[in-house]
Amino acid sequence: MRHGEFHHPRLVRVYDAECPWSRDDDWFLALVDETPAARVLDLGCGTGRLALAMAAAGHTVTGVDPAGASLAAARAKPGADRVTWIEGTSAVLPDRSSDVAVLTSHVAQFFVDDAEWARTLADLARALVPGGRLAFDSRDPADRRWERWNPVDSRRRITLPGGEVVRAWTEVTAVEGGTVAFTHHYLFGDGEELLSSATLRFRTEDELRRSLRAAGFAVERIHGGWSGEPVGRGDGEFLVLARRY
Structure with a gap:
């Protein structure tokens, strides 16, 4: 089954157990907290681990995911009524409705085709207010x-x-x-x-920067690890923070 851990109810339970709160969640939550009482879009929210924590921290959170089984698990968790859950893709996002958008757990890499990635970034730019922030993680192919x-x-x-x-x-x-x-x-x-x-898809740093510029984003910084290390000296990651023009 394609993406079974997100779509098959039995595998969703396994995914939830295998992926507890970790330092990547700490990184994203700290970043979102830099914008007090933000309207946050969690695209590819999965079973809602981070979305629920952001809502508990006082943010207005919308979790969007195409996998109904994952969203069902999210909706069953304590505090789920604080989050707006939407089954769908970036195409459903309302214009200028978010201050911050996040894609976590390497969701950005699931957009394999360049045209699909470009459409997703364009949708995110449309959904963010001018000056709104976008953060995501992607593994460094190196x-x-x-x-x-x-x-x-x-x-x-x-x-x-x-x-x-x-x-x-x-x-x-x-x-x-x-x-x-x-x-x-x-x-x-x-x-x-x-x-x-x-x-x-394992995009290079240059590919990520070019795709973001084309979609109307200015890259603020890219780290290589969860403790702020430079690219190539951290955890084998690209931790990307960009701002909509």
């Missing part, structure tokens, strides 16, 4: 993270609420032209195995 996505190094055990243990591993199936295709394997205690496949 770090070659995908080389560690193999059935040995990626093997892990995920404990679900209630104690069920799921065994999981990842295998890369293709690397070509800046894209990496892979499949996650999930083996449940009852013997069921579910697969989730995806393709990610």
